[in-house]
Amino acid sequence: MNNETTFGTGKLPPDFLARLLARYGSTDPRLVVRPGLGLDAAVLDLGDQYLVAKSDPITFATSEIGWYAVHVNANDVACMGGTPHWFLATLLLPPGSSATLIASLFAQIHEACASLSVTLVGGHTEISHGLERPLVAGTMLGTMPKAALVTPADARPGDHLVVAKGFPIEGTAIIAHERAEELRARGWSEAEIAEAQCFLHEPGISVVRAARIAAGAVPLHGMHDPTEGGLATGLREMAQAAGLGLRVHSASLPLLPLAARLCAAFDLDPLGTIASGALCIVVAPQHSPALLAALSAENIPAVVVGKLLAAGSGEWLVTGEEQVPLPTFTVDEITRLF
Template sequence: MLPGKVPPKILEKLVFTHLGAGDKRVLIGSGKGIDAAAIEFGDRVLVASTDPITGAEENIGFYAIHINANDVATFGARPRWFLTSILLPETADEATLKGIVKELHENAASLGVSIVGGHTEVTPGLNRPVVVGTMLGEVNREMLVTSNGARPGDVLIVTKWIGLEGTSIIARKKRDELERTFGKKFTDRAGGLINLISVVKDALIAAKIGVNAMHDPTEGGIANGLHEMADAAGLGFKVYADRIPVREETLKICRLYGLDPLALISSGALLIAAPRKNASTVVSALEREGIHATTIGEFVGNPNVRVLVGENGEEELPQPKSDELWKLI
């Protein structure tokens, strides 16, 4: 198998068929395109998500908090509690561990999140640290948004720009080469896109207005995110290439290394399925809070229609088999 997420067909065959005992209180469980689990506690819902940080070495604590918080927020829930497993290579020292936990602490505190448990060990066979996080949040039952709730005709909205996480990681790993090619200011801007990765504010604003589904497009970029959202709801989609927001830094870096920005890890962007009557209100509310938001297309009833509309008309948008970032890492 290729690096990155295991393909959906293998998940369906091997993973989703082995989920232990059933529980009626599980409102949303494991499935294609599902960011988190939702478990009923009376009039409140506990939302839980877990993700490892494997493709980054710098800022690993930052990513662990925000990537997991993003998934919880896509359910309309506010992130509250965090658990983490820190796996260190045998070459690590106390300074390595101190740097990771300091980042975890500072970024959890910035979101009002408590770190309530976890595990830390030195693991043979690793060549860099790996941090696995589990974020828990809560939301009122009536305010819950589900990953699989998109409906035919819903307007697709994306916040900020695609490829933000991938651009920031590449800018750090290839700093010397990028500075020689584009200059220091450009490279600093590209690396600074890490500061746009949280979508907690984006998601909570949209959920308050009323949306049908939200999704955080991570590995495989917006292309994979669209497929995951469509898979979860059993729908298709039509998106317009000229509406998809891409920053200059992302475009230039992708051209330099021959990468597809649509398939580059895109934490920081939020995909939203909004009822047509609410779409303009959602966009306006986000823009008022300084969050760039763009309508890029819509969901359609036929699950076989998954197209990108460009200069040559409609073309099928394939689901990426691996994230573009892995070509450089």
Template sequence: MKSGKLNWDDLKGLINNNKSVKRDEVRVRNGVGEDCSVIDFGEYECVISTDPITGAAENIGRLAVHVNCNDVASCGVDPMAILVTILAPENTTFEEINDVMKQIDEETSKINVEIIGGHTEITSAVNRIVVSCTVLGKCISGKAVSTAGAQIGDDIVVTKSLALEGTNIIVNDKIEKLKDVLTKEEINEAKEYINKISVIMEGKVSGKFGVNSMHDITEGGVLGALWELADASNVGFKVYEDRMPVTAVTKKVCKVFNIDPLKLISSGSMIITTKNGEELVKLLMKNGINSTIIGNITNDEGILVKELEGEVIVPQPERDELFSI
């Protein structure tokens, strides 16, 4: 099998064929496109998400924190606690593991999330450090927003710029190939993208505003995330290539490696669907967050309107473009 997420049909079968127990307390359970589970504890409910970092060599501690906290924030919920598992190959030094934990501590300090447990192990099962985290959040019962809530006619809003995470990873890991293509200022800009990958603020603002669904954009890029959201909500979508917010630096990096920024891992951006996209865009801007309406939820297939080719059907996502480099 190739690196990256499992084929979506295989993944759906894997999930659906292994649900022997279904407890009444679980309000939102696992499914393709649903990054969080929600457990009802009466007055409050607990929102939980887990993810590893496998596609980056640099900043893995920082990425692990935000990728997982972003999932919880996509429910409109403040992340409050994190558990950390670090698996390191046999040649790893203590200083390297300590550096990863320092990154995790620094990033959780910024967003007021407590490290409450985890596991650290040296093992021959991996050939580089792998970090996997589980994040918990709490909200009033019934208030968590799911991926599966998109409704026909909703505006589709994306926040910030797409492929920030992917661009940052590529520039850090492939600097030798890019240093003659990008200016020093562009390299610095790409490295600063690591500071923009949290979506906690837009999650909080949108949750209070009242939206139908939210989904953070990770592996598979914006097109993969749209497909996941549509599949979870049993709807379609129509989005426009010329409305997609992609920075000039990201376009340059993607051109060098002949990859599509719309299919590149994009932590730092969130998809939000709502009946009133223009008002949400204004509210997000008041809170310092740029956002763009890229299309609408439909009752048909997922469609991308391309500048040169016209309307094309968006297929189920394959592995992220990052793994093609």
């Protein structure tokens, strides 16, 4: 890779991003969790407690983007063991945006904040040249007791990989919103389309409640909210953050039936389709039964999908009797709809 290299839509290549973070990362001693692959948020030492800070934009969805922005940022705070408290939103709007549109975005943000007992404390709104659709970038701040911090630093080979809630929840909602007319033309019923669109709310893209229950049940060795690049990328990022390999069993992956049908309709691989709403958890094998029981008691489905391997062992997907490299998605599958 040289200075003339260009990139397509989606996340930066992991090796390039890692080099940038190594070169330009902070040396502030109060920074407890520094920027890194598979690390959902920064954590700063405030003396008596930790501050958790996260920023994330909404770039794929066009419907209810205010709701998305609050929840995806809150998810990452929760995955570190924190409680989200304060939200800032930057709204960039194309010329010609109506007062009705802008008011609806504010209402979505307000509603999403209220659902999490989060306070909207600031941000920025402007009409920007060169945009074709609204963009929202959010920053969520939260706090936690120091003992509550969850990071992959304690992960060990043999730890179980657990996925809660199923996948790809966010991708299903996006497909159903962005391709509703095409689905109707293909014979999908209004009830099916509406159900898929409602995945944004049920099962929902928030993992804050699931993360809180998991963290309160047993000691955890990591949590992660898979987003761009889908569940495969999220699982890989967890292993990379721990410096370990992984093996995942295809038959155990909780692919939601309606999501599978929608992805098949547009020839998208569900493993690489944006997956906010799932929660990936690393836990010692002796604690996984108690973790699954705690989640099940709160009507949150969860399943062990694989385990971490020793460093240098590779990243594998087991399908039947065959073991193949875990698929890599340099660009999220959902981008093929745009």
